[in-house]
Amino acid sequence: MRKMFMTAALGAALAAGPALAELVVPDLSYRTGPYGANGIPFSDGYQDYFTLVNERDGGVGGEKIRIAECETGYNTEKGVECYEATKDEGSLVYQPLSTGITYQLIPKTAADGIPMHTMGYGRTSAKNGAVFRNVFNYPANYWDGASHAITHILNENDGDISGRKIALVYHNSAYGKEPIRTLEELAKKHGFELMLLPVDHPGQEQKSQWLQIRREKPDNVIMWGWGVMNQVAIQEAVNIRYPMDQFIGIWWSGSENDVKAAGDGADGYKALTFHNLGDDYPLYDDMRKYVVDAGKAAGAGDQVGSVLYNRGMYAAMLAVEAIKTAQELAGTSNITSEQMRDGMEALEITEAKMAALGLPAFGPEFKVTCENHGGDGYGAVSQWDAAAGEYKLITDYYQSDQEVIGKLVAEDSAAYAEENGITPGCD
């Protein structure tokens, strides 16, 4: 019996043949729990793009991509467990979609030599690649977002916002507090009054904050929320009849999930973004043909074109372009995580490249360097059209206030380097 079992096992192993080279990309997703409604479309978009590249192009440089999905539940401890469980599979790059998990993984990825891409979240000063060698946050970060919101308000007020009162309604966590320093600096520069309104997790009860807004009548409200906090804030704004076109959310407060519950009242709500919207792109024809209609979608296939699906897909597209760059630099298709890091650091996204991929004008152009892991800080403003049931871009991409942000990034990254005994450098 034992002999028969061993023969069968050997036969199975031979039938499987030699292990093919593959590029492993972990997906630290959250499809369950309070934030699952946001985690699902992002993860679907992220995985579907890799599947498309595998099915249509046979992988990247002839190497198939294997996705290693691990459920974090948006829980920092589980996120770290997922990292530990997948890092030895030859993982090329991590995209944890959580600022909390990102902070925990920064020293770990540095020690393990694995790059991490925290697009529009995470530690903002990781933009300084001379200190954060393995962390990338292109094309935009939180501080860019804070500046984009203020620039938009400036543009709507003929460049003068002195004396205006601007409220920040924020998730009372490390994530929600990220823009405060930038907004304080911008308040000094432009002479507006900043009003801070923290909301405790999870944000289901915000009556106090919105009563205060009703009493003190800020001219604009900026929101830094996630999950249920967004839906409740938008509903409360509708309830107190706050003008929705003066209400701007960060990109994590700007998905369809955030506005639909408030119905028509949410019409006119604005949200920042660093990528384009909808599904009117040639790439999505291929996505439907090779992935969704072929039954190979990561989810139900019903999220294609939604804001968070697009963001996940965009993150995967940037990862694939970085893999291609890394393969060129390394002269081999079967790259390591260190070579992937080099590829990310040499990544250049141009309009011609995006158009060739079937994503014309989908995101800003940018070039990554050692000194600049965060791109050039371009973003745009979108606005919710309740009747059409979609966000529409209402501005072109514009750059954040590099004078203010550059100084803050330099200060914060220098402090991190000192605390952790890092000698900044690009050699």
Place this chain on the structure above:
Amino acid sequence: MPDQLIFAMEVFLNGLMAGVLYALVALGFVLIFKASGIFNYAQGVMALFAALTLVGVMEGQVPFSHLVNAVLGTEIHHFGWHVPALLAIALTMLVMIALAWAVNHFVFRHLVNQEPIILFMATIGLAYFLEGLGDIMWGADIKKLDVGLPQGINTIIDEYTYNLFDYGFFIDNLDIVATLIAAVLVAGLIVFAQYTKQGRAMRAVADDHQAALSVGISLNWIWVMVWSLAGFVALVAGIVWGTKSGVQFSLSLIALKALPVLMLGGFTSIPGAIVGGLIIGVGEKLFEFLIGAPYLGGATENWFAYMLALLFLVFRPQGLFGEKIIERV
């Protein structure tokens, strides 16, 4: 009248309304604890499950559709009909009764006479099971719930207070409706417990399981009834909170708001849940308005609610209306 006093009055009224919303959740905990001594960790998830089921029934969603489609290769997601709100509520209540039966039949019937901590652990398991079941049945996307409850500023109060104080108070219509619903619910539960045969049997079981059994009261029947009532309260809480924020999985976290209410009002008193809710609601809102926001940077509500409950625990461990437990050796 000074502006600060007028604003404080508005905050006070909104605190009362918020307290009613907390009490709606706390009531479900009280019902089960009173009848069986079980601290039902799953009460928040029951509210989520009830709200998910209600939206699913109203919108004609096919339950387990992703699972069915994956197995059978079909593409069916909706039945193509829309069920009126009242009928959908009735159908959801039937689901909650079936759930109550299943919970008793498959879990708690086998745990009679176990330590309270074992029963508590069982409800933790139940919470995770129900959350997963809700996800598989109805999906994880955020759903708009509209059963016809009004939302937005009450213009009558706004105009009336504006004429009085030159400042119109904001009171949400949804909060007013929730208050009325809670009043009817509490009155109904008190009448049920005091004046019906089943209610008296429930109280008998709550007082002494053994004595109730000895006079022929079926423990199984009472527990199914109590879990059904808690399911009904969960459905009401799910409707109100789901209307407020959309039906989504964070709805289960409303249980966090009920805990200080229970600590303050007592785990065994229905009026205690209401009074506790009102005290917590008013206390946290006024504290935030007078001290939290101006001096402490804000976001003090959760902290204050639990601090207040802790103070009550120290001086009155059974809560305001809870039964004092005296065990003689």
